[in-house]
Amino acid sequence: MLLSIKNISVDYFRGKKIIPALRNASLEIAEGESVGLVGESGSGKSTLALAALRLISPHEGNITQGKIIFQGKDILALPEQDMRAIRGKDIGIIFQDPFSSLNPVLRIGDQIEEAIQVHAENKLSQADLKKSALAALSNARLPEPERIYNSYPHQVSGGQRQRAMIAMAIANSPRLLIADEPTTALDVTVQKEILDLLAQLRKDMGMALILITHHLGIVSQTTDRIYVLKNGEVVESGATRSVLSSPAHSYTQELLRAVPQTAKVHRA
Amino acid sequence: MLDVKNLSKKFPIESGLFKVKGYVQAVKNVSFSIAENEIVALVGESGSGKSTVGKLIQGLIQPDAGEILLDGKVRAREVQMIFQDPYASLNPKLSVGTMLKEALALSKSSQTPADLLKSVGLPADILHDYPHQFSGGQRQRLGIARALAANPKLIIADEPVSALDVTIQAQILKLLLSLKNERKISYLFITHDLSVVEELAGKVLVMKEGEIVEQGAVREIFERPQNAYTKTLLAATLRVTI
Amino acid sequence: MISIYLHRIFRNKLAFAGALLMVILIILALTAPWLAPSHFADQSLIDRLQPPSGKHWMGTDDLGRDVFSRLLWGTRVSLVVAFVAVGIATLFGTLVGLIAGYFGRWTDAVLMRAVDILLCFPTFFLILMVIAFLEPNIVNVMIVIGVTSWTGLARLVRGETLSLRERDFILAARALGASTPRILFVHLLPNVVAPVVVSATLGVGGAILTESALSFLGLGVQPPDPSWGNMLSAGKDYIYFAWWLSVFPGLAILTTVMAFNLLGEGLRDALDPRS
Numbered sequence: 001m002l003l004s005i006k007n008i009s010v011d012y013f014r015g016k017k018i019i020p021a022l023r024n025a026s027l028e029i030a031e032g033e034s035v036g037l038v039g040e041s042g043s044g045k046s047t048l049a050l051a052a053l054r055l056i057s058p059h060e061g062n063i064t065q066g067k068i069i070f071q072g073k074d075i076l077a078l079p080e081q082d083m084r085a086i087r088g089k090d091i092g093i094i095f096q097d098p099f100s101s102l103n104p105v106l107r108i109g110d111q112i113e114e115a116i117q118v119h120a121e122n123k124l125s126q127a128d129l130k131k132s133a134l135a136a137l138s139n140a141r142l143p144e145p146e147r148i149y150n151s152y153p154h155q156v157s158g159g160q161r162q163r164a165m166i167a168m169a170i171a172n173s174p175r176l177l178i179a180d181e182p183t184t185a186l187d188v189t190v191q192k193e194i195l196d197l198l199a200q201l202r203k204d205m206g207m208a209l210i211l212i213t214h215h216l217g218i219v220s221q222t223t224d225r226i227y228v229l230k231n232g233e234v235v236e237s238g239a240t241r242s243v244l245s246s247p248a249h250s251y252t253q254e255l256l257r258a259v260p261q262t263a264k265v266h267r268a
Numbered sequence: 269m270l271d272v273k274n275l276s277k278k279f280p281i282e283s284g285l286f287k288v289k290g291y292v293q294a295v296k297n298v299s300f301s302i303a304e305n306e307i308v309a310l311v312g313e314s315g316s317g318k319s320t321v322g323k324l325i326q327g328l329i330q331p332d333a334g335e336i337l338l339d340g341k342v343r344a345r346e347v348q349m350i351f352q353d354p355y356a357s358l359n360p361k362l363s364v365g366t367m368l369k370e371a372l373a374l375s376k377s378s379q380t381p382a383d384l385l386k387s388v389g390l391p392a393d394i395l396h397d398y399p400h401q402f403s404g405g406q407r408q409r410l411g412i413a414r415a416l417a418a419n420p421k422l423i424i425a426d427e428p429v430s431a432l433d434v435t436i437q438a439q440i441l442k443l444l445l446s447l448k449n450e451r452k453i454s455y456l457f458i459t460h461d462l463s464v465v466e467e468l469a470g471k472v473l474v475m476k477e478g479e480i481v482e483q484g485a486v487r488e489i490f491e492r493p494q495n496a497y498t499k500t501l502l503a504a505t506l507r508v509t510i
Numbered sequence: 511m512i513s514i515y516l517h518r519i520f521r522n523k524l525a526f527a528g529a530l531l532m533v534i535l536i537i538l539a540l541t542a543p544w545l546a547p548s549h550f551a552d553q554s555l556i557d558r559l560q561p562p563s564g565k566h567w568m569g570t571d572d573l574g575r576d577v578f579s580r581l582l583w584g585t586r587v588s589l590v591v592a593f594v595a596v597g598i599a600t601l602f603g604t605l606v607g608l609i610a611g612y613f614g615r616w617t618d619a620v621l622m623r624a625v626d627i628l629l630c631f632p633t634f635f636l637i638l639m640v641i642a643f644l645e646p647n648i649v650n651v652m653i654v655i656g657v658t659s660w661t662g663l664a665r666l667v668r669g670e671t672l673s674l675r676e677r678d679f680i681l682a683a684r685a686l687g688a689s690t691p692r693i694l695f696v697h698l699l700p701n702v703v704a705p706v707v708v709s710a711t712l713g714v715g716g717a718i719l720t721e722s723a724l725s726f727l728g729l730g731v732q733p734p735d736p737s738w739g740n741m742l743s744a745g746k747d748y749i750y751f752a753w754w755l756s757v758f759p760g761l762a763i764l765t766t767v768m769a770f771n772l773l774g775e776g777l778r779d780a781l782d783p784r785s
Contacts, residue, residue, distance in 0.1 A: 040433035040434060040435065041404075041433055158314070187460060188313065188461075188462070188501060188504045188505060189313060189500055189504045190313075191506075192503075192504040192506070195506075214433065215434075215506070216434075217505070217506030217507055217508050218506055220506065220507070220509045221506050221507075221509070241509065244508055244510050245509075245510040254435055255434060255435065256508070256510070257438070258434045258435045258438040259434070259463070259508050260463045260464065260466060260467040261467070262463060262466035262467060263463035263466070263505070263507045264507060264509075264510050265507040265509050265510070266510060323681075326685055328681055328684060328685065347685075348685055349681065349682065351678040351681070352678075353678060356677050356678045357677075357678035357679050357682060358679050359679040359701070360701065361700035361701055362696075370686075370696070371686050374687045374688055375686060375687065411682070414682060414686070415682075417686070418686060418687075
């Protein structure tokens, strides 16, 4: 098992109030697997991803119980230094809006090089860094890697930005990639390209993928297993096909009812 | 009822204060019509010009060329809009009651705020509440209530459900459909979500880079698309395999 | 809506302290004629330059006038000048900002260039120049301060208006047929009020200091009417042996400006649209 999250509960602090974001949530993903986290806003799906990477700052919230084991290591017990070594190297993450995830005043090439340098064992030369960055951009199927390398985020299209984000996330060949609503802000045709890219990368690099989304069509086409979240709890999980064709929980059924009849396709 | 003929609009690309670098032709020679009690979907990706067409028909911006005729002449108030972002479409400083009263006064309508709230399925006791106290779906209903104040013949819905949760989307779409039947309102549904189009619309217009590349009955277009771009759009739509 | 703001103000300690001090000052100003032991012009040449005592809490000045009484009367001057001057500046600045921001293009360009030109002149010298031509009295001081300090607010309001102008709820109002004045005052103005209030509160401190400086130079309130500034001016000649003539007016200015600054800072936190 690559990543194993057991009975995680997370609370958020808002002023003086404590808001429960996750209650007893569990998730497992093996090497090379593709798993979907499905839920609406407030379901806690993004929180689960942030918790796995210990990206919730102490004044925002905390993990009140549970265990997270990644490659045999207890994530919650690791010193921050070791955690930083995992983030961006063994586990990569991409977010919904590439525009706000990329620094607008730095060139894309510089940002990718930073991701590489931070995890490199020695100080790499500019030439080596540039080579690796361009390689990452090509792996992300960007047609003009050199041009994107030299551009600022606002100078490229939304789809290209998202690919640049993916390039940054995979530059260090992570074993696991977490994609939080990676295509929600993108056009439908671009969405398909990005999802195809992620599938291709999984195949080439043997990378596992946790795909967080509210779009059932996406999980249907791209994941092997799914977890359905509602109000911080996992209400149902299982093989994607089975869950979607015979949902056991009433919430899953409600989600499926909300999909227009015309968007459902029966298995041939 | 609504006739759009050869509509065109370009926007200047400005650099600096007065220099104009060039123009972006947002809408090129667009023509279509909407009948009474009809739902027409306008689909396209970002940059296709679909939102601009909506604003032109509403009268918020003026076309460079072309005509927009509503039963002859356009009177802005008979065309109303509902917007995508429920968090930005309501004035945060106006209470529900004040907002609806203003809308009714501007349209010289004889309805009351309570009537409007009832039409959209909201309780009548929220008149003193403010937008930030409501959820996204409820705010969208308030936006619809405001549009109804003007007794419009046509509502332009610009991505009305994209920002909402999936289960709420279904509710709002159901509401829009029932309002159409009750009040005989036509809709111009601007969206990029083809599955919504299939459910609701009778006619669809496909836009790309300012032009309508294909238009026709929804069934026809979806089953036998002629245009290459339409085919690409349809192929990119992900369906749920059950 | 107001109740929500009031609630926030009470919770914020800075704002509350500032507001409390402000209320006290206003009460002092309003009740000065009754609170003061003597009239500000009452002279008593036997009691000249007496240090603070049981009879004269803050001592007497070179004409035997009770400093404490004059200080209280001076409160009225400072507050009236500050409120009216800031009122003028706020009104004008908000109006210009709204119009420049909403209409954009030429209107915006012309108005903002006017602002830029005004900002080229060092404010205080501009005020001095104008007062030199007009008669130095309290009304002219208020007008002059008002007319020279609206520029910052105009820019602020213009910025806010520019970003609000494209929001959907403004489009919706236009779609419903709302007239331009309606959109400016019913829809845009309430949404820019928060930074305006903060700026106005902070501006009061500045206006009080300016009036004090003008009166100190003899260009503001004329004797025998007391202003903290002209009391400071009169006191400067006696500063080595009658410290109370300078210290108390100085402390009054300090406290008042601080009160308004605290209020302004607190309001800025309390009215933050993000909370």
